[in-house]
Amino acid sequence: MKGRKAAPQPPSDEAALARCPAPPRWLSPYAKAEWRRQAPDLYRRRLLGVDTLGVLETYCTAYGMLRSYHERLAADGIMTEGAEGKPNQAAKMILAAAREVRLYAAELGLGPHRRGVRGAGTPKPDEKGGDDDAWDPSLLA
Known part of the structure:
Protein backbone atom coordinates (compact mmCIF):
# COMPACT_ATOMS: atom_id res chain seq x y z
CA MET A 1 0.00 0.00 0.00
CA LYS A 2 1.46 3.35 -1.04
CA GLY A 3 1.09 6.73 0.56
CA ARG A 4 1.06 7.90 4.10
CA LYS A 5 -0.21 5.64 6.81
CA ALA A 6 -2.88 6.99 9.09
CA ALA A 7 -1.71 8.40 12.39
CA PRO A 8 -2.17 6.06 15.36
CA GLN A 9 -5.56 6.59 16.95
CA PRO A 10 -6.10 6.80 20.70
CA PRO A 11 -7.79 3.73 22.14
CA SER A 12 -11.51 3.90 22.75
CA ASP A 13 -12.72 4.55 26.27
CA GLU A 14 -13.33 0.86 26.95
CA ALA A 15 -9.81 -0.02 25.74
CA ALA A 16 -8.07 2.79 27.64
CA LEU A 17 -5.90 1.87 30.63
CA ALA A 18 -6.34 3.44 34.05
CA ARG A 19 -2.55 3.63 34.55
CA CYS A 20 0.63 2.85 32.69
CA PRO A 21 1.28 -0.89 33.16
CA ALA A 22 4.53 -2.38 34.42
CA PRO A 23 6.46 -4.62 32.02
CA PRO A 24 5.53 -8.31 32.04
CA ARG A 25 7.79 -10.44 34.23
CA TRP A 26 8.75 -12.76 31.39
CA LEU A 27 10.44 -10.03 29.32
CA SER A 28 14.24 -10.03 29.12
CA PRO A 29 16.13 -7.26 30.94
CA TYR A 30 16.67 -5.34 27.68
CA ALA A 31 13.01 -5.71 26.76
CA LYS A 32 11.92 -4.51 30.22
CA ALA A 33 14.19 -1.47 29.92
CA GLU A 34 12.66 -0.63 26.53
CA TRP A 35 9.14 -1.07 27.99
CA ARG A 36 10.02 1.36 30.79
CA ARG A 37 11.33 3.80 28.20
CA GLN A 38 8.41 3.62 25.74
CA ALA A 39 5.27 2.72 27.71
CA PRO A 40 5.04 5.98 29.70
CA ASP A 41 5.30 8.03 26.50
CA LEU A 42 2.66 5.91 24.74
CA TYR A 43 0.41 6.14 27.80
CA ARG A 44 0.89 9.92 28.02
CA ARG A 45 -0.03 10.28 24.33
CA ARG A 46 -3.08 8.05 24.91
CA THR A 80 32.99 -17.66 13.56
CA GLU A 81 35.99 -19.72 14.61
CA GLY A 82 36.93 -22.71 12.50
CA ALA A 83 38.75 -23.71 9.36
CA GLU A 84 36.03 -22.39 7.06
CA GLY A 85 35.54 -19.06 8.83
CA LYS A 86 31.78 -18.91 8.30
CA PRO A 87 29.92 -15.64 8.86
CA ASN A 88 28.42 -15.29 12.30
CA GLN A 89 24.68 -16.05 12.16
CA ALA A 90 24.09 -13.26 14.67
CA ALA A 91 24.56 -10.79 11.80
CA LYS A 92 21.55 -12.25 9.96
CA MET A 93 19.58 -12.36 13.19
CA ILE A 94 20.36 -8.67 13.80
CA LEU A 95 18.92 -7.73 10.42
CA ALA A 96 15.75 -9.73 11.01
CA ALA A 97 15.25 -8.36 14.53
CA ALA A 98 15.95 -4.79 13.38
CA ARG A 99 13.29 -5.16 10.68
CA GLU A 100 10.76 -6.36 13.26
CA VAL A 101 11.67 -3.55 15.67
CA ARG A 102 11.20 -0.99 12.91
CA LEU A 103 7.83 -2.42 11.87
CA TYR A 104 6.45 -2.57 15.40
CA ALA A 105 7.84 0.88 16.24
CA ALA A 106 5.96 2.28 13.25
CA GLU A 107 2.83 0.41 14.34
CA LEU A 108 3.07 2.05 17.77
CA GLY A 109 3.94 5.50 16.41
CA LEU A 110 7.38 5.61 18.02
CA GLY A 111 9.32 7.26 15.20
CA PRO A 112 9.92 11.02 15.28
CA HIS A 113 7.83 11.54 12.13
CA ARG A 114 4.94 9.74 13.84
CA ARG A 115 5.17 12.06 16.84
CA GLY A 116 5.07 15.15 14.63
CA VAL A 117 8.71 16.09 15.23
CA ARG A 118 10.16 17.69 12.13
CA GLY A 119 13.79 17.22 11.21
CA ALA A 120 16.27 20.02 10.59
CA GLY A 121 15.70 21.65 7.24
CA THR A 122 12.15 20.39 6.89
CA PRO A 123 9.84 23.30 6.10
CA LYS A 124 7.12 24.06 8.58
CA PRO A 125 3.52 23.98 7.37
CA ASP A 126 2.10 27.35 6.45
CA GLU A 127 -0.11 29.17 8.89
CA LYS A 128 -3.25 28.32 6.93
CA GLY A 129 -2.66 24.59 7.22
CA GLY A 130 -2.28 24.07 3.47
CA ASP A 131 0.81 21.83 3.82
CA ASP A 132 -0.90 18.92 5.61
CA ASP A 133 -0.90 16.66 2.55
CA ALA A 134 2.53 17.67 1.24
CA TRP A 135 5.39 15.19 0.85
CA ASP A 136 7.35 14.73 4.09
CA PRO A 137 11.01 13.84 3.32
CA SER A 138 11.60 12.79 6.94
CA LEU A 139 9.54 9.66 6.22
CA LEU A 140 12.53 8.26 4.36
CA ALA A 141 14.86 8.63 7.34
Whole structure:
Protein backbone atom coordinates (compact mmCIF):
# COMPACT_ATOMS: atom_id res chain seq x y z
CA MET A 1 0.00 0.00 0.00
CA LYS A 2 1.46 3.35 -1.04
CA GLY A 3 1.09 6.73 0.56
CA ARG A 4 1.06 7.90 4.10
CA LYS A 5 -0.21 5.64 6.81
CA ALA A 6 -2.88 6.99 9.09
CA ALA A 7 -1.71 8.40 12.39
CA PRO A 8 -2.17 6.06 15.36
CA GLN A 9 -5.56 6.59 16.95
CA PRO A 10 -6.10 6.80 20.70
CA PRO A 11 -7.79 3.73 22.14
CA SER A 12 -11.51 3.90 22.75
CA ASP A 13 -12.72 4.55 26.27
CA GLU A 14 -13.33 0.86 26.95
CA ALA A 15 -9.81 -0.02 25.74
CA ALA A 16 -8.07 2.79 27.64
CA LEU A 17 -5.90 1.87 30.63
CA ALA A 18 -6.34 3.44 34.05
CA ARG A 19 -2.55 3.63 34.55
CA CYS A 20 0.63 2.85 32.69
CA PRO A 21 1.28 -0.89 33.16
CA ALA A 22 4.53 -2.38 34.42
CA PRO A 23 6.46 -4.62 32.02
CA PRO A 24 5.53 -8.31 32.04
CA ARG A 25 7.79 -10.44 34.23
CA TRP A 26 8.75 -12.76 31.39
CA LEU A 27 10.44 -10.03 29.32
CA SER A 28 14.24 -10.03 29.12
CA PRO A 29 16.13 -7.26 30.94
CA TYR A 30 16.67 -5.34 27.68
CA ALA A 31 13.01 -5.71 26.76
CA LYS A 32 11.92 -4.51 30.22
CA ALA A 33 14.19 -1.47 29.92
CA GLU A 34 12.66 -0.63 26.53
CA TRP A 35 9.14 -1.07 27.99
CA ARG A 36 10.02 1.36 30.79
CA ARG A 37 11.33 3.80 28.20
CA GLN A 38 8.41 3.62 25.74
CA ALA A 39 5.27 2.72 27.71
CA PRO A 40 5.04 5.98 29.70
CA ASP A 41 5.30 8.03 26.50
CA LEU A 42 2.66 5.91 24.74
CA TYR A 43 0.41 6.14 27.80
CA ARG A 44 0.89 9.92 28.02
CA ARG A 45 -0.03 10.28 24.33
CA ARG A 46 -3.08 8.05 24.91
CA LEU A 47 -1.83 5.45 22.43
CA LEU A 48 -1.45 2.63 24.94
CA GLY A 49 -4.60 0.61 25.49
CA VAL A 50 -5.68 -2.96 26.05
CA ASP A 51 -5.63 -3.49 22.30
CA THR A 52 -2.03 -2.26 21.89
CA LEU A 53 -0.39 -4.05 24.83
CA GLY A 54 0.39 -7.11 22.71
CA VAL A 55 2.06 -4.95 20.06
CA LEU A 56 4.16 -3.23 22.73
CA GLU A 57 5.13 -6.62 24.21
CA THR A 58 6.18 -7.89 20.79
CA TYR A 59 8.09 -4.69 20.04
CA CYS A 60 9.96 -4.88 23.35
CA THR A 61 10.70 -8.59 22.85
CA ALA A 62 12.14 -7.91 19.38
CA TYR A 63 14.17 -5.00 20.77
CA GLY A 64 15.56 -7.20 23.55
CA MET A 65 16.51 -9.85 21.00
CA LEU A 66 18.20 -7.22 18.83
CA ARG A 67 20.33 -6.06 21.75
CA SER A 68 21.24 -9.65 22.67
CA TYR A 69 22.27 -10.41 19.08
CA HIS A 70 24.47 -7.31 19.05
CA GLU A 71 26.20 -8.51 22.21
CA ARG A 72 26.71 -11.95 20.71
CA LEU A 73 28.18 -10.49 17.53
CA ALA A 74 30.49 -8.21 19.51
CA ALA A 75 31.69 -11.13 21.64
CA ASP A 76 32.11 -13.69 18.83
CA GLY A 77 33.15 -11.41 15.97
CA ILE A 78 31.92 -11.20 12.40
CA MET A 79 33.39 -14.56 11.44
CA THR A 80 32.99 -17.66 13.56
CA GLU A 81 35.99 -19.72 14.61
CA GLY A 82 36.93 -22.71 12.50
CA ALA A 83 38.75 -23.71 9.36
CA GLU A 84 36.03 -22.39 7.06
CA GLY A 85 35.54 -19.06 8.83
CA LYS A 86 31.78 -18.91 8.30
CA PRO A 87 29.92 -15.64 8.86
CA ASN A 88 28.42 -15.29 12.30
CA GLN A 89 24.68 -16.05 12.16
CA ALA A 90 24.09 -13.26 14.67
CA ALA A 91 24.56 -10.79 11.80
CA LYS A 92 21.55 -12.25 9.96
CA MET A 93 19.58 -12.36 13.19
CA ILE A 94 20.36 -8.67 13.80
CA LEU A 95 18.92 -7.73 10.42
CA ALA A 96 15.75 -9.73 11.01
CA ALA A 97 15.25 -8.36 14.53
CA ALA A 98 15.95 -4.79 13.38
CA ARG A 99 13.29 -5.16 10.68
CA GLU A 100 10.76 -6.36 13.26
CA VAL A 101 11.67 -3.55 15.67
CA ARG A 102 11.20 -0.99 12.91
CA LEU A 103 7.83 -2.42 11.87
CA TYR A 104 6.45 -2.57 15.40
CA ALA A 105 7.84 0.88 16.24
CA ALA A 106 5.96 2.28 13.25
CA GLU A 107 2.83 0.41 14.34
CA LEU A 108 3.07 2.05 17.77
CA GLY A 109 3.94 5.50 16.41
CA LEU A 110 7.38 5.61 18.02
CA GLY A 111 9.32 7.26 15.20
CA PRO A 112 9.92 11.02 15.28
CA HIS A 113 7.83 11.54 12.13
CA ARG A 114 4.94 9.74 13.84
CA ARG A 115 5.17 12.06 16.84
CA GLY A 116 5.07 15.15 14.63
CA VAL A 117 8.71 16.09 15.23
CA ARG A 118 10.16 17.69 12.13
CA GLY A 119 13.79 17.22 11.21
CA ALA A 120 16.27 20.02 10.59
CA GLY A 121 15.70 21.65 7.24
CA THR A 122 12.15 20.39 6.89
CA PRO A 123 9.84 23.30 6.10
CA LYS A 124 7.12 24.06 8.58
CA PRO A 125 3.52 23.98 7.37
CA ASP A 126 2.10 27.35 6.45
CA GLU A 127 -0.11 29.17 8.89
CA LYS A 128 -3.25 28.32 6.93
CA GLY A 129 -2.66 24.59 7.22
CA GLY A 130 -2.28 24.07 3.47
CA ASP A 131 0.81 21.83 3.82
CA ASP A 132 -0.90 18.92 5.61
CA ASP A 133 -0.90 16.66 2.55
CA ALA A 134 2.53 17.67 1.24
CA TRP A 135 5.39 15.19 0.85
CA ASP A 136 7.35 14.73 4.09
CA PRO A 137 11.01 13.84 3.32
CA SER A 138 11.60 12.79 6.94
CA LEU A 139 9.54 9.66 6.22
CA LEU A 140 12.53 8.26 4.36
CA ALA A 141 14.86 8.63 7.34
